[in-house]
Amino acid sequence: MQYYAPKSFSEAIEISMEAKGITRFLAGGTDVLVQLRADILTPEVLIDIKKIPEVGDILQNSDGSWRIGAAVPGAQLNEHKDLKAQWPGVVEAMDLIGSTQVQGRATLVGNLCNGSPAADSVPALIAAGASVTIISPNGSRDVSVEDIPHSPGKTTLEKGELISAVNLPKRNTNGGDAYLRLIPRTEMDIAVVGCGINLSVKEGLVSDARVSLGAVTAKVILVKEAADAIIGTSLDDKALTALSLAASAACKPINDKRGTIEYRTHVAGVLAKRAAQIAYKRARS
Amino acid sequence: MSNIHVNTTVNGDEIGFLCDPRETLLDCLRDKLSLTGAKEGCGTGDCGACSVKLSGRLVCSCLVLGAEAEGQEIETIEGMSRDENLHPLQEKFIEYAALQCGICTPGILVATKALLEKNPDPTETEVRYWLAGNLCRCTGYDKIIRAILDTAADMREAS
Ligand SMILES: Cc1cc2nc3c(=O)[nH]c(=O)nc-3n(C[C@H](O)[C@H](O)[C@H](O)COP(=O)(O)OP(=O)(O)OC[C@H]3O[C@@H](n4cnc5c(N)ncnc54)[C@H](O)[C@@H]3O)c2cc1C
Ligand code: FES
Ligand code: FES
Numbered sequence: 001m002q003y004y005a006p007k008s009f010s011e012a013i014e015i016s017m018e019a020k021g022i023t024r025f026l027a028g029g030t031d032v033l034v035q036l037r038a039d040i041l042t043p044e045v046l047i048d049i050k051k052i053p054e055v056g057d058i059l060q061n062s063d064g065s066w067r068i069g070a071a072v073p074g075a076q077l078n079e080h081k082d083l084k085a086q087w088p089g090v091v092e093a094m095d096l097i098g099s100t101q102v103q104g105r106a107t108l109v110g111n112l113c114n115g116s117p118a119a120d121s122v123p124a125l126i127a128a129g130a131s132v133t134i135i136s137p138n139g140s141r142d143v144s145v146e147d148i149p150h151s152p153g154k155t156t157l158e159k160g161e162l163i164s165a166v167n168l169p170k171r172n173t174n175g176g177d178a179y180l181r182l183i184p185r186t187e188m189d190i191a192v193v194g195c196g197i198n199l200s201v202k203e204g205l206v207s208d209a210r211v212s213l214g215a216v217t218a219k220v221i222l223v224k225e226a227a228d229a230i231i232g233t234s235l236d237d238k239a240l241t242a243l244s245l246a247a248s249a250a251c252k253p254i255n256d257k258r259g260t261i262e263y264r265t266h267v268a269g270v271l272a273k274r275a276a277q278i279a280y281k282r283a284r285s
Numbered sequence: 286m287s288n289i290h291v292n293t294t295v296n297g298d299e300i301g302f303l304c305d306p307r308e309t310l311l312d313c314l315r316d317k318l319s320l321t322g323a324k325e326g327c328g329t330g331d332c333g334a335c336s337v338k339l340s341g342r343l344v345c346s347c348l349v350l351g352a353e354a355e356g357q358e359i360e361t362i363e364g365m366s367r368d369e370n371l372h373p374l375q376e377k378f379i380e381y382a383a384l385q386c387g388i389c390t391p392g393i394l395v396a397t398k399a400l401l402e403k404n405p406d407p408t409e410t411e412v413r414y415w416l417a418g419n420l421c422r423c424t425g426y427d428k429i430i431r432a433i434l435d436t437a438a439d440m441r442e443a444s
Contacts, residue, residue, distance in 0.1 A: 036307065
């Protein structure tokens with residue numbers, strides 16, 4: 001294995017374009033190192049992005065939107081009071097990942113690019129309408145987060161492409177978000193189901209919403225039918241039941257020791273209801 | 286590829302070492318710098334026995350490459366006592382018998398010191414969540430938690 005720590009994105013891309021064999025970027029390393037140690041995957045070329053300027057910064061743009069550098073660890077997100085106040089669902093989702101020690105390293109971008117269908121921060125990012133900035137040999141472009149996951153362990157990024165930052169939209173004053181996951185214990189486990197919801201409320205009615213589910217299909221998905229079920233409602237019991245049915249209907253989960261197909265499908269509906277209620281409350285406060 | 290030369294600071298001392306790119310910071314601390322306080326319990330980020338501080342953040346040194354230590358500041362359990370004087374946490378762990386085999390102890394002490402620096406007055410729940418990634422097979426945790434809460438109270442009084 002060869003290790004590089006380039007000082008710029010262009011240098012990082014050059015190294016990855018010229019690399020032969022399996023190439024990986026290294027952010028917090030909490031997936032890369034585990035896979036390396038367990039002999040699941042040893043890259044021939046490892047490109048550490050943490051020496052590139054600005055990857056460790058959280059910036060609010062003048063229009064109120066946010067730019068979170070690719071190497072910002074969860075602990076740093078959690079310490080950022082303004083970001084946490086505006087996007088509590090995103091910050092809480094990231095905070096659920098691993099222990100204090102894992103939080104010192106793990107990043108949003110690594111969580112997304114590892115490609116796990118159960119990645120905790122991804123449903124929250126998709127619900128938030130977040131995008132990522134992709135840098136490639138041909139320049140840079142912004143792509144919606146929901147277009148990055150492809151299948152378990154795979155993303156839509158091509159060779160020579162890397163993510164420089166996560167972009168969160170401006171938080172409107174009447175909006176709120178939430179993320180909930182179910183695990184069989186209170187800490188340190190993989191989601192059986194994860195659900196992220198972001199919505200806005202006008203005069204008591206949900207004016208727009210985005211609902212995303214994790215761990216119930218081969219990749220994290222945006223569920224439009226679930227959002228449609230609550231838009232225009234005051235989140236009354238009828239709307240919550242419709243939301244829950246739509247969320248369950250979107251599930252094509254696996255059967256494993258953490259949860260059967262029936263269980264995951266049911267829990268997706270329950271979590272969607274609860275997450276929507278939290279987001280609604282936050283939107284109105 | 287040939288070995289990488291890494292310059293870093295460990296417990297305040299500037300240190301250089303050579304490592305294979307696949308070697309973790311934990312391997313380097315233990316095998317190259319003879320700092321064997323950090324332990325390898327799992328090697329996959331689950332147990333916390335390898336906890337160190339890396340430029341101000343608590344991390345698992347088994348999930349950091351030695352090469353990533355370049356230019357960083359590392360604090361290990363070996364830097365916790367000053368000369369012959371144990372840190373108040375260390376003293377209290379002995380007083381409470383908050384350890385049995387001791388494998389988890391360096392990691393728990395490093396992690397707890399980091400907590401008390403951030404939050405000198407944690408609740409029991411906050412201590413337990415902070416230490417969720419530090420596993421102990423022996424003590425059942427109770428003595429550890431009591432030793433920590435008592436140390437925190439003493440340190441607040443002393444300051
Ligand atoms: C003990 C433990 C507990 C965990 N618990 C959870 C949990 O509860 N929930 C959960 O979702 N995950 C969990 N994880 C998995 C992991 O911590 C997360 O997926 C984390 O967010 C990965 O981020 P990272 O920065 O460490 O990624 P890395 O390991 O650095 O990278 C992960 C992947 O992303 C790619 N990548 C990194 N940066 C870029 C970039 N800039 N551009 C393109 N590709 C890039 C890498 O090549 C690699 O394929 C846990 C891991 C451990 C060790
Ligand atoms: S050895 Fe690092 S967490 Fe277990
Ligand atoms: S004292 Fe033995 S593992 Fe904690």
